[in-house]
Amino acid sequence: MLAEQAKILENRDRGAGVFLLKLGSPLVARQARVGQFVQLLISENYDPLLRRPFCFYNIDQDNGQIEVLYQVVGTGTELLSRKKAGEKLSVFGPLGRGFEIEPDLESAILIGGGIGWAALNKIHHKLALRDIHYVPFFGARDLGFYQAIGAGEVIPIPPGNIATDDGSYGYHGFITELVEAKINEEFHFSKPTIFACGPNPMLKAVQALAGKYDLKAQISLEARMACGFGVCLGCAVKKAHGEGYFKVCHDGPVFNADEVELSKI
Amino acid sequence: MNNPDLSTGLGPIELKNPVLTASGTAGYGLELRPFFDIAELGGIVTKAVTPEPRVGNPPPRLWETSCGLLNSIGLENVGLAAFLKDILPLLQKINTRVIVNVAGRTEDEYLEVVRGLNGNEGIAGLEINISCPNVKQGGIAFGTDPVMAAALIKKVRAATDYPLIAKLPPNVTDIVIIAERVMEAGADVVSLINTLKGLAVDVNTRKPCLATITGGLSGPAIKPVALRMVHEVYQALKIPILGGGGIMTADDALEFIICGAGAVSVGTAIFRDPKAPLNIAQGIKSYLAKNNIGGIRNLIGSIDLS
Numbered sequence: 001m002l003a004e005q006a007k008i009l010e011n012r013d014r015g016a017g018v019f020l021l022k023l024g025s026p027l028v029a030r031q032a033r034v035g036q037f038v039q040l041l042i043s044e045n046y047d048p049l050l051r052r053p054f055c056f057y058n059i060d061q062d063n064g065q066i067e068v069l070y071q072v073v074g075t076g077t078e079l080l081s082r083k084k085a086g087e088k089l090s091v092f093g094p095l096g097r098g099f100e101i102e103p104d105l106e107s108a109i110l111i112g113g114g115i116g117w118a119a120l121n122k123i124h125h126k127l128a129l130r131d132i133h134y135v136p137f138f139g140a141r142d143l144g145f146y147q148a149i150g151a152g153e154v155i156p157i158p159p160g161n162i163a164t165d166d167g168s169y170g171y172h173g174f175i176t177e178l179v180e181a182k183i184n185e186e187f188h189f190s191k192p193t194i195f196a197c198g199p200n201p202m203l204k205a206v207q208a209l210a211g212k213y214d215l216k217a218q219i220s221l222e223a224r225m226a227c228g229f230g231v232c233l234g235c236a237v238k239k240a241h242g243e244g245y246f247k248v249c250h251d252g253p254v255f256n257a258d259e260v261e262l263s264k265i
Numbered sequence: 266m267n268n269p270d271l272s273t274g275l276g277p278i279e280l281k282n283p284v285l286t287a288s289g290t291a292g293y294g295l296e297l298r299p300f301f302d303i304a305e306l307g308g309i310v311t312k313a314v315t316p317e318p319r320v321g322n323p324p325p326r327l328w329e330t331s332c333g334l335l336n337s338i339g340l341e342n343v344g345l346a347a348f349l350k351d352i353l354p355l356l357q358k359i360n361t362r363v364i365v366n367v368a369g370r371t372e373d374e375y376l377e378v379v380r381g382l383n384g385n386e387g388i389a390g391l392e393i394n395i396s397c398p399n400v401k402q403g404g405i406a407f408g409t410d411p412v413m414a415a416a417l418i419k420k421v422r423a424a425t426d427y428p429l430i431a432k433l434p435p436n437v438t439d440i441v442i443i444a445e446r447v448m449e450a451g452a453d454v455v456s457l458i459n460t461l462k463g464l465a466v467d468v469n470t471r472k473p474c475l476a477t478i479t480g481g482l483s484g485p486a487i488k489p490v491a492l493r494m495v496h497e498v499y500q501a502l503k504i505p506i507l508g509g510g511g512i513m514t515a516d517d518a519l520e521f522i523i524c525g526a527g528a529v530s531v532g533t534a535i536f537r538d539p540k541a542p543l544n545i546a547q548g549i550k551s552y553l554a555k556n557n558i559g560g561i562r563n564l565i566g567s568i569d570l571s
Contacts, residue, residue: 234327
Protein backbone atom coordinates (compact mmCIF):
# COMPACT_ATOMS: atom_id res chain seq x y z
CA MET A 1 0.00 0.00 0.00
CA LEU A 2 1.85 3.08 -1.23
CA ALA A 3 1.45 6.13 -3.41
CA GLU A 4 3.40 6.43 -6.63
CA GLN A 5 3.54 8.98 -9.44
CA ALA A 6 2.76 6.79 -12.39
CA LYS A 7 3.27 7.63 -16.01
CA ILE A 8 0.35 7.19 -18.38
CA LEU A 9 1.55 4.92 -21.16
CA GLU A 10 -1.76 4.68 -22.96
CA ASN A 11 -5.37 5.80 -22.43
CA ARG A 12 -7.21 4.14 -25.27
CA ASP A 13 -10.83 4.80 -26.26
CA ARG A 14 -12.39 1.41 -26.87
CA GLY A 15 -15.79 2.83 -27.85
CA ALA A 16 -19.13 2.91 -26.02
CA GLY A 17 -17.55 5.06 -23.29
CA VAL A 18 -15.03 2.39 -22.29
CA PHE A 19 -11.32 3.20 -21.94
CA LEU A 20 -8.22 1.15 -21.24
CA LEU A 21 -5.59 2.96 -19.17
CA LYS A 22 -2.06 1.60 -19.04
CA LEU A 23 0.24 2.95 -16.33
CA GLY A 24 3.92 2.61 -15.61
CA SER A 25 3.69 1.96 -11.88
CA PRO A 26 6.41 -0.50 -10.91
CA LEU A 27 6.09 -0.26 -7.12
CA VAL A 28 2.34 -0.82 -7.13
CA ALA A 29 2.59 -3.53 -9.81
CA ARG A 30 5.14 -5.42 -7.71
CA GLN A 31 2.70 -5.75 -4.78
CA ALA A 32 -0.55 -6.07 -6.74
CA ARG A 33 -2.74 -9.16 -6.50
CA VAL A 34 -5.67 -10.23 -8.61
CA GLY A 35 -8.92 -8.62 -7.45
CA GLN A 36 -7.29 -5.75 -5.58
CA PHE A 37 -7.68 -2.13 -6.63
CA VAL A 38 -5.98 1.25 -6.83
CA GLN A 39 -7.17 4.77 -6.06
CA LEU A 40 -6.29 7.24 -8.80
CA LEU A 41 -6.00 10.96 -8.12
CA ILE A 42 -7.66 12.38 -11.18
CA SER A 43 -7.63 16.09 -10.38
CA GLU A 44 -4.82 18.15 -8.91
CA ASN A 45 -7.37 20.72 -7.74
CA TYR A 46 -10.30 19.80 -5.50
CA ASP A 47 -13.07 18.98 -7.95
CA PRO A 48 -13.36 16.06 -7.89
CA LEU A 49 -11.96 16.03 -4.39
CA LEU A 50 -11.57 12.31 -3.87
CA ARG A 51 -9.57 9.67 -5.64
CA ARG A 52 -11.44 7.15 -7.77
CA PRO A 53 -11.15 3.39 -7.16
CA PHE A 54 -10.42 0.99 -10.04
CA CYS A 55 -9.57 -2.68 -9.86
CA PHE A 56 -6.61 -4.16 -11.70
CA TYR A 57 -7.59 -5.20 -15.20
CA ASN A 58 -4.07 -6.37 -15.78
CA ILE A 59 -0.88 -6.60 -13.74
CA ASP A 60 2.46 -6.89 -15.53
CA GLN A 61 5.06 -7.25 -12.81
CA ASP A 62 7.90 -7.93 -15.24
CA ASN A 63 7.43 -4.60 -16.97
CA GLY A 64 6.18 -2.68 -13.93
CA GLN A 65 2.86 -1.89 -15.53
CA ILE A 66 -0.77 -1.98 -14.47
CA GLU A 67 -3.92 -1.61 -16.53
CA VAL A 68 -7.33 -0.28 -15.61
CA LEU A 69 -10.46 -0.72 -17.72
CA TYR A 70 -13.08 1.91 -16.99
CA GLN A 71 -16.37 3.26 -18.20
CA VAL A 72 -17.09 6.98 -18.27
CA VAL A 73 -19.95 7.43 -15.81
CA GLY A 74 -19.35 10.78 -14.12
CA THR A 75 -17.08 13.77 -13.65
CA GLY A 76 -14.10 11.76 -12.43
CA THR A 77 -14.05 9.19 -15.20
CA GLU A 78 -14.80 11.88 -17.79
CA LEU A 79 -11.72 13.84 -16.68
CA LEU A 80 -9.69 10.64 -16.63
CA SER A 81 -10.72 9.85 -20.21
CA ARG A 82 -9.13 13.10 -21.37
CA LYS A 83 -5.70 12.31 -19.93
CA LYS A 84 -2.97 11.69 -22.46
CA ALA A 85 -0.01 9.34 -22.67
CA GLY A 86 3.02 10.93 -21.03
CA GLU A 87 1.02 12.66 -18.27
CA LYS A 88 1.54 11.65 -14.64
CA LEU A 89 -1.10 10.26 -12.32
CA SER A 90 -0.86 9.57 -8.60
CA VAL A 91 -1.61 5.90 -7.96
CA PHE A 92 -2.38 4.67 -4.45
CA GLY A 93 -2.45 0.97 -3.85
CA PRO A 94 -2.68 -1.92 -4.07
CA LEU A 95 -5.72 -1.90 -1.81
CA GLY A 96 -8.19 -4.40 -0.42
CA ARG A 97 -8.65 -8.14 -0.40
CA GLY A 98 -8.56 -9.81 -3.81
CA PHE A 99 -9.70 -13.15 -5.19
CA GLU A 100 -8.43 -16.35 -3.61
CA ILE A 101 -7.77 -19.34 -5.83
CA GLU A 102 -7.69 -22.43 -3.65
CA PRO A 103 -4.77 -24.74 -4.53
CA ASP A 104 -7.06 -27.74 -4.84
CA LEU A 105 -9.60 -25.95 -7.04
CA GLU A 106 -11.07 -28.49 -9.47
CA SER A 107 -13.66 -26.51 -11.36
CA ALA A 108 -14.65 -22.88 -11.70
CA ILE A 109 -17.23 -20.65 -13.32
CA LEU A 110 -16.52 -17.01 -14.10
CA ILE A 111 -19.45 -14.60 -14.44
CA GLY A 112 -18.80 -11.09 -15.70
CA GLY A 113 -21.40 -8.39 -16.24
CA GLY A 114 -20.62 -5.20 -18.17
CA ILE A 115 -17.69 -3.16 -16.87
CA GLY A 116 -17.45 -5.69 -14.03
CA TRP A 117 -15.25 -7.59 -16.45
CA ALA A 118 -12.50 -5.18 -15.43
CA ALA A 119 -12.13 -7.07 -12.14
CA LEU A 120 -12.22 -10.49 -13.80
CA ASN A 121 -9.91 -10.21 -16.80
CA LYS A 122 -6.80 -11.21 -14.88
CA ILE A 123 -8.38 -14.08 -12.99
CA HIS A 124 -9.92 -15.29 -16.27
CA HIS A 125 -6.41 -15.63 -17.63
CA LYS A 126 -5.19 -17.39 -14.50
CA LEU A 127 -8.07 -19.86 -14.36
CA ALA A 128 -7.92 -20.61 -18.10
CA LEU A 129 -4.27 -21.63 -17.76
CA ARG A 130 -5.00 -24.07 -14.97
CA ASP A 131 -5.69 -27.71 -15.56
CA ILE A 132 -9.22 -27.50 -14.21
CA HIS A 133 -12.77 -27.62 -15.55
CA TYR A 134 -13.27 -23.90 -16.20
CA VAL A 135 -16.21 -22.18 -17.88
CA PRO A 136 -16.33 -18.38 -18.30
CA PHE A 137 -19.48 -16.34 -18.99
CA PHE A 138 -20.03 -12.73 -19.89
CA GLY A 139 -23.10 -10.53 -20.20
CA ALA A 140 -23.45 -6.97 -21.46
CA ARG A 141 -26.25 -4.63 -22.44
CA ASP A 142 -25.59 -4.95 -26.20
CA LEU A 143 -23.11 -5.97 -28.88
CA GLY A 144 -21.36 -2.58 -28.96
CA PHE A 145 -20.68 -2.65 -25.24
CA TYR A 146 -19.55 -6.28 -25.39
CA GLN A 147 -17.02 -5.34 -28.06
CA ALA A 148 -15.86 -2.26 -26.15
CA ILE A 149 -15.26 -4.27 -22.98
CA GLY A 150 -13.38 -6.89 -24.99
CA ALA A 151 -14.18 -9.77 -22.65
CA GLY A 152 -12.41 -12.86 -23.87
CA GLU A 153 -10.26 -10.99 -26.38
CA VAL A 154 -7.02 -12.68 -25.41
CA ILE A 155 -8.36 -15.95 -24.06
CA PRO A 156 -11.76 -16.49 -25.67
CA ILE A 157 -15.09 -17.03 -24.00
CA PRO A 158 -17.23 -19.56 -25.91
CA PRO A 159 -19.83 -17.67 -28.00
CA GLY A 160 -22.56 -19.75 -26.38
CA ASN A 161 -21.59 -18.27 -23.01
CA ILE A 162 -22.27 -14.66 -23.95
CA ALA A 163 -25.56 -12.87 -23.27
CA THR A 164 -26.83 -9.40 -24.09
CA ASP A 165 -29.78 -7.57 -22.58
CA ASP A 166 -31.17 -6.66 -26.01
CA GLY A 167 -30.26 -9.86 -27.83
CA SER A 168 -27.94 -8.09 -30.28
CA TYR A 169 -25.33 -10.76 -29.62
CA GLY A 170 -25.45 -14.19 -28.00
CA TYR A 171 -28.22 -15.24 -25.67
CA HIS A 172 -31.05 -12.73 -25.24
CA GLY A 173 -31.47 -12.48 -21.49
CA PHE A 174 -29.61 -12.60 -18.21
CA ILE A 175 -26.20 -14.24 -18.10
CA THR A 176 -27.11 -16.05 -14.89
CA GLU A 177 -29.82 -17.97 -16.80
CA LEU A 178 -27.12 -19.34 -19.11
CA VAL A 179 -24.97 -20.18 -16.11
CA GLU A 180 -27.75 -22.14 -14.45
CA ALA A 181 -28.39 -24.16 -17.60
CA LYS A 182 -24.67 -24.98 -17.78
CA ILE A 183 -24.53 -26.04 -14.13
CA ASN A 184 -27.37 -28.48 -14.82
CA GLU A 185 -25.72 -29.78 -17.99
CA GLU A 186 -22.05 -30.02 -17.07
CA PHE A 187 -21.44 -29.90 -13.38
CA HIS A 188 -23.08 -33.08 -12.09
CA PHE A 189 -19.94 -34.43 -10.47
CA SER A 190 -18.12 -31.36 -9.24
CA LYS A 191 -18.98 -28.21 -7.42
CA PRO A 192 -17.44 -25.29 -9.28
CA THR A 193 -16.36 -22.17 -7.43
CA ILE A 194 -17.93 -19.05 -8.89
CA PHE A 195 -15.93 -15.85 -9.45
CA ALA A 196 -18.14 -12.89 -10.34
CA CYS A 197 -18.26 -9.15 -10.80
CA GLY A 198 -21.00 -7.05 -12.31
CA PRO A 199 -24.01 -4.92 -11.50
CA ASN A 200 -25.75 -5.56 -8.19
CA PRO A 201 -28.82 -7.32 -9.65
CA MET A 202 -26.48 -9.78 -11.38
CA LEU A 203 -24.54 -10.35 -8.17
CA LYS A 204 -27.78 -11.00 -6.31
CA ALA A 205 -28.67 -13.60 -8.93
CA VAL A 206 -25.19 -15.11 -8.41
CA GLN A 207 -25.83 -15.26 -4.67
CA ALA A 208 -29.11 -17.06 -5.35
CA LEU A 209 -27.44 -19.54 -7.72
CA ALA A 210 -24.66 -20.24 -5.26
CA GLY A 211 -27.24 -20.82 -2.56
CA LYS A 212 -29.44 -23.06 -4.69
CA TYR A 213 -26.61 -25.31 -5.90
CA ASP A 214 -24.54 -25.06 -2.71
CA LEU A 215 -21.53 -23.52 -4.50
CA LYS A 216 -18.77 -21.33 -3.18
CA ALA A 217 -18.82 -17.92 -4.81
CA GLN A 218 -16.44 -14.95 -4.62
CA ILE A 219 -17.98 -11.68 -5.72
CA SER A 220 -16.22 -8.37 -6.24
CA LEU A 221 -18.25 -5.36 -5.11
CA GLU A 222 -18.25 -1.74 -6.11
CA ALA A 223 -19.01 1.07 -3.68
CA ARG A 224 -18.58 4.79 -3.33
CA MET A 225 -15.55 5.30 -1.13
CA ALA A 226 -13.43 8.14 0.13
CA CYS A 227 -10.14 6.86 1.56
CA GLY A 228 -9.81 3.33 0.15
CA PHE A 229 -7.83 2.07 3.15
CA GLY A 230 -10.36 1.68 5.92
CA VAL A 231 -10.39 4.94 7.87
CA CYS A 232 -13.38 6.86 6.53
CA LEU A 233 -15.80 3.94 7.05
CA GLY A 234 -17.85 5.20 4.14
CA CYS A 235 -18.08 2.14 1.86
CA ALA A 236 -20.29 0.06 4.11
CA VAL A 237 -22.02 -3.14 3.02
CA LYS A 238 -24.28 -4.96 5.44
CA LYS A 239 -23.06 -8.21 6.90
CA ALA A 240 -25.31 -11.13 6.02
CA HIS A 241 -24.71 -12.70 9.44
CA GLY A 242 -24.71 -10.70 12.63
CA GLU A 243 -24.91 -6.99 13.10
CA GLY A 244 -22.98 -4.28 11.36
CA TYR A 245 -21.18 -3.57 8.15
CA PHE A 246 -18.11 -4.62 6.23
CA LYS A 247 -16.05 -1.97 4.46
CA VAL A 248 -15.74 -2.71 0.77
CA CYS A 249 -12.26 -1.15 0.58
CA HIS A 250 -10.76 -2.99 3.51
CA ASP A 251 -12.72 -6.22 4.00
CA GLY A 252 -13.31 -6.54 0.23
CA PRO A 253 -13.77 -5.65 -2.56
CA VAL A 254 -13.95 -9.44 -2.99
CA PHE A 255 -16.31 -11.17 -0.57
CA ASN A 256 -17.68 -14.65 -0.24
CA ALA A 257 -21.20 -14.33 -1.64
CA ASP A 258 -22.84 -15.51 1.55
CA GLU A 259 -21.06 -12.90 3.72
CA VAL A 260 -22.87 -9.80 2.45
CA GLU A 261 -26.39 -8.50 2.05
CA LEU A 262 -26.45 -6.75 -1.31
CA SER A 263 -29.72 -4.93 -0.81
CA LYS A 264 -27.85 -2.80 1.73
CA ILE A 265 -24.93 -1.24 -0.13
CA MET B 266 15.79 30.96 10.79
CA ASN B 267 16.98 27.45 10.07
CA ASN B 268 15.20 25.59 12.77
CA PRO B 269 11.94 27.29 13.68
CA ASP B 270 10.13 26.18 16.83
CA LEU B 271 7.01 24.24 15.85
CA SER B 272 5.93 23.55 19.43
CA THR B 273 2.62 25.00 20.47
CA GLY B 274 -0.09 24.53 23.03
CA LEU B 275 -3.82 24.23 23.39
CA GLY B 276 -4.46 25.50 26.90
CA PRO B 277 -2.83 22.92 29.17
CA ILE B 278 -1.97 20.54 26.30
CA GLU B 279 1.59 20.95 25.02
CA LEU B 280 2.17 19.87 21.42
CA LYS B 281 5.42 19.32 19.54
CA ASN B 282 3.82 20.75 16.41
CA PRO B 283 0.44 22.20 15.52
CA VAL B 284 -0.89 19.42 13.27
CA LEU B 285 -3.38 16.86 14.57
CA THR B 286 -5.62 14.40 12.79
CA ALA B 287 -9.31 15.27 12.91
CA SER B 288 -11.62 12.88 14.68
CA GLY B 289 -13.21 10.30 12.42
CA THR B 290 -10.78 10.73 9.57
CA ALA B 291 -7.81 8.67 10.68
CA GLY B 292 -9.40 5.88 12.68
CA TYR B 293 -7.45 5.63 15.91
CA GLY B 294 -4.36 7.07 14.26
CA LEU B 295 -2.76 3.63 14.05
CA GLU B 296 -4.22 3.18 10.56
CA LEU B 297 -1.81 5.83 9.25
CA ARG B 298 1.29 3.92 10.35
CA PRO B 299 1.83 2.25 6.96
CA PHE B 300 2.37 5.69 5.46
CA PHE B 301 4.54 7.59 7.92
CA ASP B 302 5.72 7.73 11.53
CA ILE B 303 2.71 9.16 13.34
CA ALA B 304 4.99 10.34 16.14
CA GLU B 305 5.85 13.13 13.68
CA LEU B 306 2.41 14.61 14.29
CA GLY B 307 1.46 17.06 17.00
CA GLY B 308 -1.26 14.66 17.99
CA ILE B 309 -3.97 12.21 17.13
CA VAL B 310 -7.63 12.88 17.78
CA THR B 311 -9.26 9.46 17.81
CA LYS B 312 -12.53 8.64 16.23
CA ALA B 313 -15.44 8.99 18.63
CA VAL B 314 -15.67 6.56 21.53
CA THR B 315 -19.15 5.74 22.83
CA PRO B 316 -20.05 3.54 25.84
CA GLU B 317 -21.15 0.59 23.69
CA PRO B 318 -19.92 -0.41 20.22
CA ARG B 319 -21.86 1.18 17.38
CA VAL B 320 -22.37 -0.32 13.94
CA GLY B 321 -23.00 3.05 12.32
CA ASN B 322 -25.53 4.19 9.77
CA PRO B 323 -26.82 2.24 6.77
CA PRO B 324 -25.26 3.00 3.38
CA PRO B 325 -25.00 5.12 1.32
CA ARG B 326 -22.86 6.96 3.86
CA LEU B 327 -20.89 9.19 1.48
CA TRP B 328 -21.63 11.65 -1.26
CA GLU B 329 -19.02 13.78 -2.95
CA THR B 330 -19.98 17.39 -3.70
CA SER B 331 -18.08 20.18 -5.41
CA CYS B 332 -14.83 20.47 -3.43
CA GLY B 333 -16.51 18.73 -0.55
CA LEU B 334 -17.70 15.48 0.97
CA LEU B 335 -21.01 14.75 2.66
CA ASN B 336 -20.81 11.93 5.16
CA SER B 337 -23.10 10.14 7.50
CA ILE B 338 -21.08 7.44 9.20
CA GLY B 339 -23.02 7.48 12.45
CA LEU B 340 -20.16 7.26 14.96
CA GLU B 341 -19.32 3.66 14.10
CA ASN B 342 -16.78 2.60 16.72
CA VAL B 343 -15.62 -0.32 18.84
CA GLY B 344 -16.98 1.07 22.11
CA LEU B 345 -15.28 2.04 25.36
CA ALA B 346 -14.27 -1.43 26.59
CA ALA B 347 -12.56 -2.43 23.32
CA PHE B 348 -10.93 0.98 23.05
CA LEU B 349 -9.37 0.59 26.51
CA LYS B 350 -8.34 -3.02 25.98
CA ASP B 351 -7.23 -3.12 22.34
CA ILE B 352 -6.51 0.40 21.12
CA LEU B 353 -5.21 2.54 23.96
CA PRO B 354 -2.29 0.24 24.85
CA LEU B 355 -1.03 0.62 21.27
CA LEU B 356 -1.47 4.39 21.33
CA GLN B 357 0.42 4.62 24.62
CA LYS B 358 3.56 3.38 22.87
CA ILE B 359 3.55 6.22 20.37
CA ASN B 360 5.33 9.43 21.18
CA THR B 361 2.58 11.87 20.29
CA ARG B 362 -0.39 13.43 22.07
CA VAL B 363 -3.50 11.30 22.05
CA ILE B 364 -6.79 13.11 22.37
CA VAL B 365 -9.80 10.87 22.74
CA ASN B 366 -13.01 12.02 21.10
CA VAL B 367 -15.99 11.25 23.34
CA ALA B 368 -19.61 10.96 22.17
CA GLY B 369 -22.93 9.80 23.53
CA ARG B 370 -26.68 10.00 23.16
CA THR B 371 -27.30 11.30 26.65
CA GLU B 372 -25.33 13.11 29.33
CA ASP B 373 -24.95 9.82 31.16
CA GLU B 374 -23.38 8.20 28.12
CA TYR B 375 -20.77 10.96 27.82
CA LEU B 376 -20.03 10.64 31.53
CA GLU B 377 -19.73 6.87 31.30
CA VAL B 378 -17.04 7.19 28.63
CA VAL B 379 -15.21 9.95 30.49
CA ARG B 380 -15.16 7.96 33.74
CA GLY B 381 -14.01 4.88 31.88
CA LEU B 382 -11.10 6.83 30.42
CA ASN B 383 -10.09 8.34 33.78
CA GLY B 384 -6.86 7.17 35.29
CA ASN B 385 -5.34 5.90 32.05
CA GLU B 386 -1.85 6.89 31.01
CA GLY B 387 -1.22 8.37 27.64
CA ILE B 388 -4.34 10.47 27.20
CA ALA B 389 -3.48 14.14 26.69
CA GLY B 390 -7.05 15.33 26.66
CA LEU B 391 -10.64 14.62 25.74
CA GLU B 392 -12.46 16.14 22.81
CA ILE B 393 -16.12 16.23 23.74
CA ASN B 394 -18.11 15.76 20.56
CA ILE B 395 -21.19 17.85 21.18
CA SER B 396 -21.71 18.43 17.52
CA CYS B 397 -22.09 15.30 15.43
CA PRO B 398 -24.76 16.01 12.84
CA ASN B 399 -25.41 12.35 12.10
CA VAL B 400 -26.71 10.94 15.34
CA LYS B 401 -30.38 11.26 16.07
CA GLN B 402 -30.22 11.85 19.78
CA GLY B 403 -27.49 13.75 21.55
CA GLY B 404 -24.65 15.06 19.48
CA ILE B 405 -25.81 18.15 17.77
CA ALA B 406 -28.66 18.79 20.21
CA PHE B 407 -26.09 19.48 22.90
CA GLY B 408 -24.00 21.55 20.58
CA THR B 409 -26.60 23.89 19.20
CA ASP B 410 -28.14 24.84 22.52
CA PRO B 411 -25.71 26.93 24.61
CA VAL B 412 -27.43 26.00 27.87
CA MET B 413 -27.36 22.25 27.18
CA ALA B 414 -23.79 22.48 25.91
CA ALA B 415 -22.64 24.25 29.03
CA ALA B 416 -24.52 21.87 31.30
CA LEU B 417 -22.88 18.86 29.66
CA ILE B 418 -19.39 20.35 29.79
CA LYS B 419 -19.90 21.26 33.45
CA LYS B 420 -20.76 17.67 34.34
CA VAL B 421 -17.87 16.30 32.29
CA ARG B 422 -15.54 18.82 33.95
CA ALA B 423 -16.61 17.58 37.35
CA ALA B 424 -16.03 13.98 36.28
CA THR B 425 -12.44 14.20 35.04
CA ASP B 426 -9.11 15.96 35.40
CA TYR B 427 -8.16 15.53 31.74
CA PRO B 428 -7.94 18.73 29.71
CA LEU B 429 -11.23 19.22 27.88
CA ILE B 430 -11.72 20.30 24.30
CA ALA B 431 -15.33 21.10 23.37
CA LYS B 432 -15.92 20.36 19.70
CA LEU B 433 -18.54 22.82 18.54
CA PRO B 434 -20.88 22.65 15.57
CA PRO B 435 -20.97 25.36 12.94
CA ASN B 436 -24.74 24.95 12.56
CA VAL B 437 -25.54 27.80 14.96
CA THR B 438 -26.47 31.44 14.76
CA ASP B 439 -23.65 32.73 16.93
CA ILE B 440 -20.63 30.52 17.53
CA VAL B 441 -19.14 32.99 20.01
CA ILE B 442 -21.97 32.54 22.53
CA ILE B 443 -21.58 28.76 22.67
CA ALA B 444 -17.80 29.01 22.83
CA GLU B 445 -18.07 31.41 25.74
CA ARG B 446 -20.57 29.24 27.62
CA VAL B 447 -18.55 26.01 27.30
CA MET B 448 -15.40 27.81 28.45
CA GLU B 449 -17.26 29.18 31.49
CA ALA B 450 -18.46 25.63 32.16
CA GLY B 451 -14.90 24.37 32.37
CA ALA B 452 -13.67 23.55 28.87
CA ASP B 453 -9.98 24.34 28.30
CA VAL B 454 -10.12 24.53 24.52
CA VAL B 455 -12.74 24.77 21.79
CA SER B 456 -12.48 22.76 18.60
CA LEU B 457 -13.85 24.59 15.56
CA ILE B 458 -15.52 23.30 13.45
CA ASN B 459 -17.35 20.05 13.04
CA THR B 460 -19.02 19.38 9.70
CA LEU B 461 -21.76 21.60 8.27
CA LYS B 462 -25.12 19.90 7.98
CA GLY B 463 -25.91 19.37 4.30
CA LEU B 464 -28.01 17.54 1.74
CA ALA B 465 -27.73 16.20 -1.80
CA VAL B 466 -30.52 14.81 -3.99
CA ASP B 467 -30.45 12.46 -6.99
CA VAL B 468 -32.63 14.21 -9.57
CA ASN B 469 -33.40 10.98 -11.40
CA THR B 470 -34.83 9.16 -8.42
CA ARG B 471 -35.61 12.31 -6.36
CA LYS B 472 -34.14 10.46 -3.41
CA PRO B 473 -31.57 11.89 -1.02
CA CYS B 474 -28.04 10.71 -1.83
CA LEU B 475 -27.45 9.60 1.77
CA ALA B 476 -29.47 6.97 3.62
CA THR B 477 -29.93 9.32 6.57
CA ILE B 478 -31.11 12.12 4.22
CA THR B 479 -28.71 14.74 5.60
CA GLY B 480 -25.04 14.45 6.41
CA GLY B 481 -22.04 16.50 7.46
CA LEU B 482 -20.15 18.48 4.84
CA SER B 483 -16.36 18.60 5.04
CA GLY B 484 -13.50 19.46 2.72
CA PRO B 485 -12.22 22.62 1.06
CA ALA B 486 -15.80 23.78 0.43
CA ILE B 487 -16.24 24.60 4.14
CA LYS B 488 -12.87 26.20 4.83
CA PRO B 489 -13.96 29.85 4.59
CA VAL B 490 -16.82 29.19 7.02
CA ALA B 491 -14.53 27.44 9.48
CA LEU B 492 -11.95 30.17 9.24
CA ARG B 493 -14.52 32.88 9.82
CA MET B 494 -15.71 31.09 12.97
CA VAL B 495 -12.19 30.65 14.34
CA HIS B 496 -11.58 34.34 13.66
CA GLU B 497 -14.79 35.46 15.38
CA VAL B 498 -14.22 33.33 18.46
CA TYR B 499 -10.57 34.32 18.78
CA GLN B 500 -11.27 38.02 18.37
CA ALA B 501 -14.08 37.93 20.92
CA LEU B 502 -12.63 35.58 23.53
CA LYS B 503 -8.88 35.02 22.93
CA ILE B 504 -9.28 31.39 24.03
CA PRO B 505 -7.31 28.30 22.93
CA ILE B 506 -8.72 27.00 19.65
CA LEU B 507 -8.16 23.78 17.75
CA GLY B 508 -9.02 24.94 14.24
CA GLY B 509 -10.03 22.87 11.29
CA GLY B 510 -12.37 22.49 8.36
CA GLY B 511 -11.16 21.79 4.84
CA ILE B 512 -7.44 22.06 5.52
CA MET B 513 -5.63 20.52 2.53
CA THR B 514 -2.29 22.36 2.50
CA ALA B 515 0.18 24.07 4.82
CA ASP B 516 -1.14 27.44 3.67
CA ASP B 517 -4.67 26.41 4.68
CA ALA B 518 -3.35 25.46 8.13
CA LEU B 519 -1.43 28.73 8.41
CA GLU B 520 -4.60 30.71 7.70
CA PHE B 521 -6.24 29.05 10.71
CA ILE B 522 -3.22 29.73 12.92
CA ILE B 523 -3.03 33.36 11.82
CA CYS B 524 -6.73 33.67 12.67
CA GLY B 525 -6.09 32.38 16.20
CA ALA B 526 -5.93 28.58 16.16
CA GLY B 527 -3.21 27.25 18.47
CA ALA B 528 -3.24 24.00 16.49
CA VAL B 529 -5.11 22.56 13.54
CA SER B 530 -6.87 19.34 12.70
CA VAL B 531 -6.52 17.77 9.28
CA GLY B 532 -9.32 15.48 8.19
CA THR B 533 -10.77 15.03 4.73
CA ALA B 534 -7.33 15.67 3.18
CA ILE B 535 -6.27 12.27 4.57
CA PHE B 536 -8.77 10.57 2.24
CA ARG B 537 -6.95 12.07 -0.73
CA ASP B 538 -3.48 11.58 0.64
CA PRO B 539 -2.81 9.66 3.87
CA LYS B 540 0.42 11.62 4.30
CA ALA B 541 -1.35 14.98 4.19
CA PRO B 542 -0.95 15.75 7.93
CA LEU B 543 2.79 15.11 7.77
CA ASN B 544 3.19 17.16 4.58
CA ILE B 545 1.27 20.01 6.18
CA ALA B 546 3.47 19.95 9.30
CA GLN B 547 6.58 20.05 7.11
CA GLY B 548 5.09 22.84 4.99
CA ILE B 549 4.44 24.93 8.08
CA LYS B 550 8.04 24.50 9.13
CA SER B 551 9.25 25.61 5.70
CA TYR B 552 7.01 28.67 5.84
CA LEU B 553 8.39 29.70 9.20
CA ALA B 554 11.97 29.22 8.04
CA LYS B 555 11.41 31.07 4.79
CA ASN B 556 9.75 34.01 6.51
CA ASN B 557 12.27 34.11 9.32
CA ILE B 558 9.63 33.51 12.01
CA GLY B 559 11.10 32.01 15.16
CA GLY B 560 8.19 29.85 16.15
CA ILE B 561 4.60 28.95 15.54
CA ARG B 562 3.50 30.76 18.71
CA ASN B 563 4.53 34.06 17.11
CA LEU B 564 1.99 33.44 14.40
CA ILE B 565 -1.11 32.51 16.42
CA GLY B 566 -3.76 35.21 16.10
CA SER B 567 -1.39 37.47 14.20
CA ILE B 568 -3.94 38.48 11.57
CA ASP B 569 -3.32 42.04 10.40
CA LEU B 570 -6.64 43.83 10.60
CA SER B 571 -5.17 47.29 10.17
